[in-house]
Amino acid sequence: MDSPPTTRPARSVADLSREEWVEMRLIHTFMRYARPALHSALVLIVVMVAILYHRVDMLSLGLWTAAAVAVTVVRYGIIGIYQRSLAGVSGPPLRAFMAKYGWTWSASALVWGASMFVYFLRAPVYDQFLCMVVLVGMAGFAVGTFSSWLPCFKNYVNGLGVSVVAALLYELVVERGLPSTFNTYGMLALVLIYWAVIRISGQRFHEVQRINLELQYDNSMLIKSLTEQSRAALEAVEIKNRFIASAAHDLRQPVHALDLYAGWLAAEPEFVEQITPKIVRSTKAVNDLFNSLFDLAGLETDPLRVNLQDVELAGLLQDLEAQYAPFARERGLRLRMRAAPGKVRSDPVLLQRLVGNLLSNALRNTHRGGVLMAVRRRGGVPRIEIWDTGVGIAREHQQAIFQEFYRIPLQGTEEGFGLGLAIVSRLSAALGHPVGLASRAGRGSVFWVELKS
Template identity: 60%
Template sequence: MHPGSQSYPDLSILPQRTPAARDEWVEARLMRHFMRNGRSALHAVSTVIPIFVAILWGDVDHVALACWALAAVMITAARYRVIHLYFREYSGAGGAQLRAFMSRYHWTWTVSAVIWGSSMFVFFRKAPLDDQFLCVITLAGMAGFAVGAFSASLRCFFDYINGLALSMLAAVAYTVIVDTPLIQGTTVSLVGLVLIYWVAIRSAGERFHRVQRSNLELQFSNATLIESLTEKTRAAVRAVETKNRFVASAAHDLRQPVHALGLYADWLQAEPELVVEITPKIVQSTRAVNELFNSLFDLAKLDSSTIELDWQQVDLPTLLTELELEYAPLAREKGLALRTRLVPAEVKSDRVLLKRLLGNLLSNAIRHTREGGVLLAVRHGADGPCIEVWDTGVGIAPEEHEAIFQEFYRVPHHNGTEEGFGLGLAIVSRLCEALQHRLSIRSRVEKGTVFRLDFPIALAAPGLDA
């Protein structure tokens, strides 16, 4: 329910997290892990480039080595730029944005792997065996390091490992077939080791990715559970506080008329000859007690969720005419004018509960109006018929619009009006929720208030242009 732009006080339940939301959260965390690890990997790569050059400088073609080193430096700089762009603009982005970001820049990891694997074109069968061994071990170490550094993004990991392995095999094949066409046992062993290592690293990376994803899904489930339990605990605490406040307020409001009844009974016992003067006061106190109990019973019935709705087509002019006849004496008693403005309209509702809802609004309007009057009107809005209750009363400040629907709440500084028990609008709130009608409020302090009741499921009277 929404009075105006304000919401009724409500203990909302934490919405269930969907699998899509969980996957989005997990993807975002995996991308963030990938980028953080990618920065560390780049620092390591930056130190390996000069080491590679230093090892091979005296044994291989300088031009070929310089070209490879330049390519390695350029792709490393490109990857630094991508990571810098991520931390500058995308570190707080969601899963969809991160996926789009990775789609644009994942090629840098593939190209980097191809360039490093292509280093074998420079040193394989050209450098001393010891240097070749060191370089191959370095490439193997980079592949192993990729399991922890890049497997958070399975696509980038596979592209990196595939690029590294295929470029190494291409270099071996080129050297054997074109450069020095001689197949040696060590070459066959090297190819076999590369293939085995390639499969093993892919498998390890895939398993590690699954472990990371499972851990993040578990974190998400735990965080959701903790959040849900925390919210339910807060809701329970608020419910206990509301109940305590409710009981305290009910006891306070009941004490006054009951105390008055006791005083009048003692007075009547002491001075029986004053029965004509005292009896109306006893009746008034008894009526106040009955009114409070009736309101409490209404609230208890509405909160128990056992109320059964009798949906039917309700003729609004007829209903409002009945309300006018019922509440006109109360308005005249206060010197107020109760008027109606009616147009033909029907709505789907429970007639008894709708009448009780409008009766509480009318009673509240009359109670808090010192002079002027109250208007009960049926109008046609953009979405169908609506009912408005206007008064020229004390008005309600915007900051009070939510609080007035709480049990036993009375707007402060309403001097000169009958306070009542503060349950009328609480019952209105419950009835609106039960009937699924929408209530809104407009008010100006010392000018008056308008309550408007809209019907989402509404039918205009036949032949009427709504």
């Protein structure tokens, strides 16, 4: 037996198109019925031999029996190949398998139809009737078992019809000679009519199966879509609740401080010089939080309008250096820039916001040493890298830091509100510039933005 076609790992149902999924189910249904049909065929071979034994030419009966057993054994082998290698496969490998071995159903039908040469007008009338009933039953049985895969069904029915008609024409033309008896013409007409009826019935049964499977696929996709929407709605509610709780928590501290400082100032106005800077810092903290909240809310509710144009990377880094150098000096950090000349296609405003948030994040979480921002090429793709000597990020936190209000506990990252990297994530998706990071706790981090066009 030939080896099966080379197969690839089965694709999940979610990866299949509607037509691919329906085709897969039809073929698997066809193959599921193939083995029981062969069991029935073996029983019918025994029945046919028992009916015709010593009632027809034994050599003819022996040759037919050998051919019927041989083709049945071959089909058993093909079903074994399917069950070992293709039971969970879809797509081209499955179609290739059916195209390669579909001929065996035609061969089987031709052999069964050829039994007419053995007994028609050669065996007693009652025995002929029983054998014809077997053939009629096999043709009708094919409608329910083989119509799932239409090419094999048509080949099987056509093979059965062609061989039976050939046997009748042989008797009509060669053995009896024209003109023949009315019974022979009537038999030929009945075979042709029954052949056409079986073909039409199989076609319609196949269409019913296909429609049912298409409805199953549509329903499963609808259920999946509704499930995903429900999950997304629940997640949105959860995020909103977390968002409100976190915002309230972060607002409480500076507002409470403002209340204390205002009360202190009212009670002891002579300390105005000491109290005023504290009020300014608390007010700035509240203002910064509101600005971050408004930025994030704007990204969530309004679709970003991306204005793609050529962006000069050296100029971008120079603008960011001018903006953040005072903040770095205030914290006692070194801020270095390295940019090779070059241009990329991006939105200059949104790209500057994205990189600026990463740079601000690096400066906030670095307490000694400095920050380096450089443009490098990796695999021919330019990317902006931001290196810091800060507290670093443990592996278990590296995915979560892009969520709203997420701050790494106990690592000296108490500054900020946990919104900067959430804004970075949304800008990255809008611009199509992937953001990545590598970090070790206590050793510093590097964030990068791949500037894919």
